[in-house]
Amino acid sequence: MQQDLRALWFPVASSGDLPLRHVYQGQLLGLEFAVWRADDGAVNVWENRCLHRGVRLSIGLNLGSELKCQYHGWRYANGDASCLYIPAHPANAPARTIRNRVYRSVERYGLIWSAIEPLAEPPVIPELETAEPLALRPMPVAAPASRVVEALRSYAARLGAEAVEPAAEVPPAGAFALRASWRRDGEVEAAAFFVQPTAARACVIRGLLLGDVAEAERVATLKAHNAALTALREEAEAADAREPDAAAAVEEAKIPLSPRVTTVAGGERAASGEAIRVRVARKWRVAADVVALRLEPISGALPPPAPGAHVDLHLPNGLVRQYSLTNGPAERDAYVVAVKREPQSRGGSAAVHDAVREGDLLAVSPPHDNFRLARGGGRHVLLAGGIGVTPLLAMAKALAATGRSFELHLFARSEEHAPFADDLGGLGASVQMHTGLDPTATGDCISAILADRADDAYVYVCGPAPMIEAAVARAEQAGWPDSAVHFEHFGNAKAVDDSTAFEVALARSAITVAIPAGRTITDVLREHGVSVPTSCEQGACGTCITTVLEGKPDHQDVFLSKAERASDACMTPCISRSLTPRLVLDL
Structure with missing residues (x-):
């Protein structure tokens, strides 16, 4: 039975519970959720704990595109719940695998639906697809959900009305959803009730009144149903206190904390790379x-x-x-x-x-998010070369959804060579097309775009390597700081020199391995049971970035910025090597 409940979709909140910049505490089968709506309209259902000290995120701050824990200020991203910011963390750049646990959610019929381990898609209730139901006040009940469902079968009598037909289960929502209908004052009325099992012996009734209710009658109608549901609650709680039915109580879900704290919807595959x-x-x-x-x-x-x-x-x-x-x-x-x-x-x-x-x-694979939008920023300049528009299109959509200032410049051979013209057209005047320019004209155009730089501006570049190099050089000439220029390469076209041999010491694993000529650091480490997450294995994507504690890396990647290379504080072990006989890595 427990597995069946974990697989079922239940309403965990009402749409009205999620005003902008608010966080709602939901619960299902003993699990607490932090439920919040981002400024782009997306609804997030997360495990209700900060990964630092377990503080409830439901008392955190909804910043529109991030959720901030108020204890030590950890921030989590809208959507994937990845940790974006840890105060006092080196370079304010936490490990990209730190994520909170995310549960699937959908907003439907004025309710927020979620499930712990869904085996099917969210319920579609045909009668509600075309209706505009009136949501009743949610009613918490300190009694098992199954007992409350049985009490709802006689709901018409509690209203002092005549049942038109016996209350029946609402397919496909299952045994925790009922449709009741009754005749009152000569009119036939109906409602759908969904019982949300919050804990072993507690639940919430969420009702939707079907059919049109005149505006002048809404207050009186809501009061009548609130009185009926209150009476039902008191009777169910009293009955459960007199004769507690152990078989009626649902088993609460028990999900142990992952030692890697990196779980997302679909199990732990985002952490494991499955x-x-x-x-x-x-x-x-x-x-x-x-x-x-x-x-x-x-x-x-x-x-x-x-x-x-x-x-x-x-x-x-x-x-x-x-x-x-x-x-x-x-x-x-x-x-x-x-x-x-x-x-x-x-x-x-x-x-x-x-x-x-x-x-x-x-x-x-699960997404690798190594080319991120900067937190904050007053102006975001996106420079795309041809197919390089793909990640920048996602960024532009996110910026547009949250009302942040941006401009997307697409450089292409012709309009026919500009990908996703329809999507770009939907972004309006924020998109500018530059077609048929030779390399010199492209560089001049980029210089003009970057000439007027504000202190809180960022630039993002993706496209062919010559264009990226030109954009980075023009940004430097225009006075853009290295930290404000972000870029992503398609691959690494640089010639790789793997003729050196050296040793790598792993500080956390307490082992030292020899890296011979012709072998990469990541290859050798895998043979010794140390797995470093990789993706492109060309030094282009940044997935494998590792902190360097001692030694001087031989940077052969195209991902790190000039400042990052000069600091020698990190490296890409999938392709880079060592200029010193020994490297010490934070692994």
């Missing part, structure tokens, strides 16, 4: 030589991506390639990626264009 099975629901052309794929999960939920994130896509020919997600904040039921056909393809883009078909089953 591949997620997806179906190609749609494949379509979005520009010349560019196709997009809509990837829907075979079962369960997809971990919500942060704007700018990418996934590892496992292709039919055995190759694994990294592609950025274009998802906006509210686009959580599928991942959308775009792939340009490369003339010198090593098999990845050719497989997507020629071999992948609608209906195919593929696998993706």
